[in-house]
Amino acid sequence: MAVLKADFEACQGYANCVVAAPEVYDIDDDGTVVLLKQEISDEDRAKVDEAVSSCPTSALSIED
């Protein structure tokens, strides 16, 4: 299964990932991304790809 990664230093809390995949990403009170899942199913893949590509600071990635 694909594993989610996040660069917590790079994250600026723009929240595009939360809009693209709300069941996978959240933002905490300090404006840093929170991974709600460690691994994602093939079903979620398209949404998560969308979230990754919509991050303005390229803070998100997926490791297969």
Place this chain on the structure above:
Amino acid sequence: MTDAGPADGPVPSVVVIVGASVGGVRTAQALRRESYQGRIVLVGAESDLPYDKPPLSKQYLGGQWTAERVALLTEDAAKDAEIELRLGVAAEHLDVAGKQVVLSDGERIDYDAVVLATGSYARPSPWPVESGVHVLRTIGDSKALADDLADEGPVVVVGGGFIGAEVAATAISLGREVTIVDPLEVPVGRVVGNEIGALFTDLHHRNGVSTHFGTGVESVEGSAGDLTVRLTDGQTLEAATVVVGIGARPNDEWLASSGLLVDDGVVCDEYCRAVDAASVFAVGDIARWMHLGHGERCRVEHWTNAVDQASCVAHNIAHPDDLRPYRPVEYVWSDQYDWKIQIVGRPARGTGHQLIGDLGRPADPDAATPRAVALYSDGAGQLIGAVIVNWPKALIASRKLLAAGTAFADAVAHLEGLAAAAPQPVRTDT
């Protein structure tokens, strides 16, 4: 023009994307995500590899980020995704009937579908001088400005919109003396209304930036290091460097010979296809498409719009039998001083607003970080937009409430509940 286009037809075997900034690059990448197997050719006028623009007025201009950090697409990444790059050569003509893009070096590239993503250019300075006056759009612009900002001497920023404000914030962080001039009394008022806009003016003053708002520029004379900016009220400002941030224009002039309908952007249907050529799509600043949610054609010059529109267009190219209308909730951010500002929806269309939270800056450094959300109502009592400062949870809530369609009163109750549930965090950046 005879162009039946890919709608209801086969998936195109060659997609040519004209424009290699974020809209073009993300379209190419999204096509591969959509499992598109055909050829993708990405044409860009600049010879630099594709790069991202938001940092050019912030971290890149300030010297915190390198060119590597703002890269959008490396040669290796392009190769891996089988995206053919044609960089350093501009598109000069679109032959719609012949389905060809004609490049400035004479090459003609055949396409089955073409994506127009040539973005916009900075409106040029109306005050021609030999040197020292900058606009900011490209990485070259940012480099040149950074060089001049390295020299001591006052900086005058003409234009109090977001680019101007971000440049001012960066320049003062570099130790320069900074003044912003704008003919409007409240420059940001165009976007957020004058009452909330005035808070943005206060922000400049609290950070040591002077403003001459409600005053135009009569002339700029001199050269780098020794410029004189004459204002319409008779005052003069001395400047070493002048930055002109007075808006952008869509890069659509090259399409004049195509016969496509162009009216401040390429006029598109709800699927982001040119209304008069179904094989022609547009993405980003150059697209004026029919937003079904708003019931009117819109053109948006924001990063997130380019990325979201790229996804939609890629889907529509790869799945001609399953076309999706593009109807986003608008979203733009601006980072100025210690404010992270986000604007969602269309606050400029609001007829009233309510501010939740406080944007005054306490003198006590241990006091809470200023944070607030301003919610905007339309004439029918629906939430139409939001302006958020330093409040991530309110940003997420506002985006969700706008996407869902929410009564203004319900949105206010929701955000007030959020404010009550989580106290303002203590300042940690002192």
